[in-house]
Amino acid sequence: MKHTISVLLENKPGALTRVTSMFARRGYNIESLAVGETERHDVSRITLRVDCETHSLEQIEKQMHKLVNVLRVTELAPGESLERELALLKVSAPPSARAELMALGEVFNARIADLGPDAIVFELTGSPEDVDSFEELVRPHGLQELVRTGRIGLTRATRPPRGKPAQQALA
Amino acid sequence: MTGGSRTKMNGADAVLRSLEAEGVDVMFGLPGGSILPLYDAMARGTTVRHVLARHEQGAGHMAEGYARASGRVGVAVATSGPGATNLVTPIADAWMDSTPLVCITGQVRSQLIGTDAFQECDITGITIPIVKHSWLVQDVNEIPHVIKAAFHVASTGRCGPVLVDIPRDVQEAELEFSYPAEVSLPGWKPPRRGHPRQIKAAAEAIAAAERPILYVGGGVLNAHATDELRELAEVARLPVVTTLMAKGGFPESHELHAGWPGMHGGKWSNYALNKADVVVAVGARFDDRVTGKLSAFAPGATIIHLDIDAAEISKIRQADVPVVGPLKPVLAALGKTLAKDVVPGRTDAWLHQISEWREQFPLRYSAEPGGMLKPQKVLELLQELTAGRDDVVWTTGVGQHQMWAMQYLLCDRPRTFITSGGLGTMGYGIPAAIGAKAARPDATVICVDGDGCFQMTCQELATAALEELPIVVVIVNNGYLGMVRQWQDMFFEERFSQIKLTHSLPDYAALARAYGALGFTAESEEELEEALVAAIASGRTCVVDARVDPRERCFPMIPGGAAAVDMVEYVDTQSEVPVV
Numbered sequence: 001m002k003h004t005i006s007v008l009l010e011n012k013p014g015a016l017t018r019v020t021s022m023f024a025r026r027g028y029n030i031e032s033l034a035v036g037e038t039e040r041h042d043v044s045r046i047t048l049r050v051d052c053e054t055h056s057l058e059q060i061e062k063q064m065h066k067l068v069n070v071l072r073v074t075e076l077a078p079g080e081s082l083e084r085e086l087a088l089l090k091v092s093a094p095p096s097a098r099a100e101l102m103a104l105g106e107v108f109n110a111r112i113a114d115l116g117p118d119a120i121v122f123e124l125t126g127s128p129e130d131v132d133s134f135e136e137l138v139r140p141h142g143l144q145e146l147v148r149t150g151r152i153g154l155t156r157a158t159r160p161p162r163g164k165p166a167q168q169a170l171a
Numbered sequence: 172m173t174g175g176s177r178t179k180m181n182g183a184d185a186v187l188r189s190l191e192a193e194g195v196d197v198m199f200g201l202p203g204g205s206i207l208p209l210y211d212a213m214a215r216g217t218t219v220r221h222v223l224a225r226h227e228q229g230a231g232h233m234a235e236g237y238a239r240a241s242g243r244v245g246v247a248v249a250t251s252g253p254g255a256t257n258l259v260t261p262i263a264d265a266w267m268d269s270t271p272l273v274c275i276t277g278q279v280r281s282q283l284i285g286t287d288a289f290q291e292c293d294i295t296g297i298t299i300p301i302v303k304h305s306w307l308v309q310d311v312n313e314i315p316h317v318i319k320a321a322f323h324v325a326s327t328g329r330c331g332p333v334l335v336d337i338p339r340d341v342q343e344a345e346l347e348f349s350y351p352a353e354v355s356l357p358g359w360k361p362p363r364r365g366h367p368r369q370i371k372a373a374a375e376a377i378a379a380a381e382r383p384i385l386y387v388g389g390g391v392l393n394a395h396a397t398d399e400l401r402e403l404a405e406v407a408r409l410p411v412v413t414t415l416m417a418k419g420g421f422p423e424s425h426e427l428h429a430g431w432p433g434m435h436g437g438k439w440s441n442y443a444l445n446k447a448d449v450v451v452a453v454g455a456r457f458d459d460r461v462t463g464k465l466s467a468f469a470p471g472a473t474i475i476h477l478d479i480d481a482a483e484i485s486k487i488r489q490a491d492v493p494v495v496g497p498l499k500p501v502l503a504a505l506g507k508t509l510a511k512d513v514v515p516g517r518t519d520a521w522l523h524q525i526s527e528w529r530e531q532f533p534l535r536y537s538a539e540p541g542g543m544l545k546p547q548k549v550l551e552l553l554q555e556l557t558a559g560r561d562d563v564v565w566t567t568g569v570g571q572h573q574m575w576a577m578q579y580l581l582c583d584r585p586r587t588f589i590t591s592g593g594l595g596t597m598g599y600g601i602p603a604a605i606g607a608k609a610a611r612p613d614a615t616v617i618c619v620d621g622d623g624c625f626q627m628t629c630q631e632l633a634t635a636a637l638e639e640l641p642i643v644v645v646i647v648n649n650g651y652l653g654m655v656r657q658w659q660d661m662f663f664e665e666r667f668s669q670i671k672l673t674h675s676l677p678d679y680a681a682l683a684r685a686y687g688a689l690g691f692t693a694e695s696e697e698e699l700e701e702a703l704v705a706a707i708a709s710g711r712t713c714v715v716d717a718r719v720d721p722r723e724r725c726f727p728m729i730p731g732g733a734a735a736v737d738m739v740e741y742v743d744t745q746s747e748v749p750v751v
Contacts, residue, residue, distance in 0.1 A: 068356060
């Protein structure tokens with residue numbers, strides 16, 4: 001079972017390392033990780049996708065709460081949150097294939113970020129599943145290079161923004 | 172020196188003023204290049220005593236011993252590079268056993284960081300997995316806040332080690348010093364109280380139990396909650412097993428004490444814990460050395476887990492009733508609630524059953540008349556000679572002697588048995604004893620050591636002698652890495668591999684004398700008793716080399732991977748290996 005966790009942490013040197021080191025030490029699998037600033041310059045947000053096959057989500061959350069730099073840990077539950085990912089895809093595009101690729105791109109709202117004699121670089125923002133689908137569709141044309149940012153997420157506008165505070169007593 | 176008053180000084184002086192403001196009375200360390208400004212500041216004057224160790228690992232374990240004996244935060248100081256890496260073992264040890272520790276290390280000058288400068292190493296990076304938190308101080312003005320935060324984090328919530336790394340130029344830079352009254356750590360909010368509904372649920376489950384038991388770990392000592400524990404046990408007449416880390420946390424001569432669970436604990440104690448219908452874990456973490464085969468541990472029992480660390484709840488064994496909070500108020504509230512619910516006499520049959528098991532499975536060993544001194548006898552003698560004294564503090568190394576110490580020494584008071592549990596750090600005993608002596612100058616501190624352990628940290632005998640922190644070291648000398656020998660004997664078909672140390676090289680008594688200590692060698696019960704009496708009465712640092720039968724194995728024992736109730740009882744052994 002995979003979960004997306006949103007972590008607010010103090011924007012201090014080494015704070016990200018403490019989080020990733022804890023995951024490595026305890027054997028938790030990170031599928032993707034994206035980090036960046038938030039509305040507050042002194043706070044960063046990590047969006048983590050974790051595989052909870054062998055370790056419970058609850059245990060992972062509690063271990064994160066113990067880190068001094070971690071301010072809040074929230075699970076981004078599907079349906080209550082939005083998840084997006086940005087991908088850049090360099091696809092082989094000889095003139096004969098260009099029209100079809102551009103049509104595909106339009107369906108997914110993928111922007112053409114660069115165009116060369118033999119290749120197109122698409123820029124796609126969407127749900128991680130959209131990115132997966134687009135990747136599969138262009139792959140037969142010759143996917144030369146691909147980079148994905150990893151998912152970022154936020155709770156929906158209809159849901160109160162605060163998760164449970166760090167170190168809150170269980171139960 | 173708090174609040175408004177501001178004084179101009181350098182960073183090193185600010186470290187000392189901060190330690191003084193925290194009420195630190197002693198620190199343990201060893202100077203070197205990058206920490207020179209701090210030692211220079213010490214020379215200018217401080218109320219904090221500095222104990223000069225011979226190795227930074229020794230300094231770290233001394234700080235641990237101090238912390239465990241006093242219930243306060245231990246402080247260790249080292250230089251950058253190798254000085255700092257030598258602290259890694261004590262830091263890991265403190266991490267595993269939740270010992271509050273503040274380590275202060277020098278770092279190379281700020282502009283040299285990252286250049287592979289002389290004695291540079293990324294100690295904050297190296298220690299990330301084994302500290303609660305660490306700071307690399309980049310601005311001299313941060314020093315008072317960082318030291319304040321370091322002590323706060325080390326000693327609140329679940330106790331543990333923290334590290335403060337200070338580049339040399341930051342120690343030399345000037346600041347306007349004032350010590351903050353409060354610390355600002357928005358991400359550090361340890362629980363302040365247990366949830367009343369959970370405490371009520373716990374009380375109901377205990378009151379309804381047929382065979383309840385308190386399974387007490389080291390957390391009860393860190394929480395200073397031994398009085399509350401005793402009240403709870405007495406009000407509901409609950410049997411109590413204490414783990415290695417909790418030894419002394421409940422009086423061992425108390426009628427409700429049911430021994431020590433785990434790998435070399437009492438068989439009767441493991442029976443009591445594993446056949447209970449309600450297990451109340453109090454500041455304990457279901458360590459594999461306690462549970463044995465996890466799936467067979469206390470099958471079907473309702474688990475009530477009281478702990479300050481939410482992450483311990485259901486980490487190993489699913490908790491039916493978790494209570495997250497500081498143990499002192501939680502145990503007090505639980506005792507108070509139970510006092511109303513408890514049915515008098517309800518646990519009598521269960522307590523009777525446990526005492527039957529106790530009689531059925533006593534500790535035993537066999538000794539031939541005139542045969543070699545038995546290791547168990549060393550501990551029995553130590554117990555006899557110190558019985559009834561309330562001023563004895565024990566430390567141990569790790570291995571067979573440690574387990575025999577747990578089995579044969581009776582501790583009725585908290586903080587009188589100091590040992591390395593989780594990490595199992597050989598060599599812990601001597602420096603920990605020195606630290607304990609610094610914390611309890613009135614006490615007789617006795618380190619029960621192994622011959623293997625002794626040789627890992629014996630250089631600290633110089634510290635004990637010169638710093639006038641006298642300790643008695645009793646080496647249960649079997650001439651082998653005894654616990655390894657036992658495992659090779661039992662589980663590797665007697666293929667003994669790289670374990671022979673010999674009884675007589677080094678000559679431990681002579682080595683002791685070389686360090687300015689008194690040295691005794693004992694090969695018989697009579698010699699041993701004479702030596703121990705003299706050593707304990709001497710008030711000097713002493714080493715008693717008790718040469719014991721190397722064939723003796725530590726029993727009872729839960730073999731690796733076996734269920735706790737399937738303990739192997741004492742096996743008399745006339746081993747094939749010739750006695751050295």
